[in-house]
Amino acid sequence: MDGIEPAGQRVRPKRADARRNEQTLLDAAAAVFVTSGVEAPIRDIAAEAGVGTATIYRHFPTRADLIVAVYRHQVESLAAAGPALLKTSATPYAALERWIDQFVDFVVTKQGLAAVLQSDDPCYDPLHSYFLERLVPVCTELLETAAGAGEIRAGQDASELMRGVGGLCAGAGNNPRYDARRLVGLLIAGLRR
Structure with a gap:
């Protein structure tokens, strides 16, 4: 089912693999935040998640x-x-x-x-x-x-x-x-x- 953003624009739901990737990024970021704080380099989160930094920025600008x-x-x-x-x-x-x-x-x-x-x-x-x-x-x-x-x-x-x-x-x-x-x-x- 499509969602509608406040501006009235339709947004497509995320694919299952995109949702899994996002969950992996969030779990990795949480782990890094615990050990290194929220100012930890994005590259550390990317390494923990096994992805490139561009992937993180694509999900979280x-x-x-x-x-x-x-x-x-x-x-x-x-x-x-x-x-x-x-x-x-x-x-x-x-x-x-x-x-x-x-x-x-x-x-x-x-x-x-x-x-x-x-x-x-x-x-x-x-x-x-x-x-x-x-x-x-x-x-x-x-x-x-x-x-x-x-x-x-x-x-x-x-x-x-x-x-x-x-x-x-x-x-x-x-x-x-x-x-x-x-x-x-x-x-x-x-x-x-």
């Missing part, structure tokens, strides 16, 4: 386009993971644990994006609202399902939990002995009945 796309891609991956984990995990609590583990990965990547996301560039303004709109309902569903199964205490607030996980992840600073994942594991274990 500016660095801001790439950063926004990485952020949205990761949010969408997390949003899709919640329901999938509920279907495939042994218990709702196991699904919650696995989703929070993926959320930790996202938060670590997001910290690499933090300086850019807090810049004056208006293209980044809607991203925080987008994050909340997409992920709070997913976390809420995971919490409510685990509580309904009697695995965790009822009445947990998804926003508070996500903020707590984010705070634990941010606490590492430059301390190599700080293990945010272990601390987040303790936080999630504390939800159990």
Whole structure:
């Protein structure tokens, strides 16, 4: 089905191989952003993805386009993971644990994006609202399902939990002995009945 851009122009949907290539680029960019920050050379992202730099620029003409796309891609991956984990995990609590583990990965990547996301560039303004709109309902569903199964205490607030996980992840600073994942594991274990 064709989409329509705001200006009323029809756009063709991307071919399956073009979508896969874009996903590969986004995953590579996220990995490079975690290790080298968002100012990493485009050639490093291209090398990680196994493509030329022209391919990246063809998909993402500016660095801001790439950063926004990485952020949205990761949010969408997390949003899709919640329901999938509920279907495939042994218990709702196991699904919650696995989703929070993926959320930790996202938060670590997001910290690499933090300086850019807090810049004056208006293209980044809607991203925080987008994050909340997409992920709070997913976390809420995971919490409510685990509580309904009697695995965790009822009445947990998804926003508070996500903020707590984010705070634990941010606490590492430059301390190599700080293990945010272990601390987040303790936080999630504390939800159990």
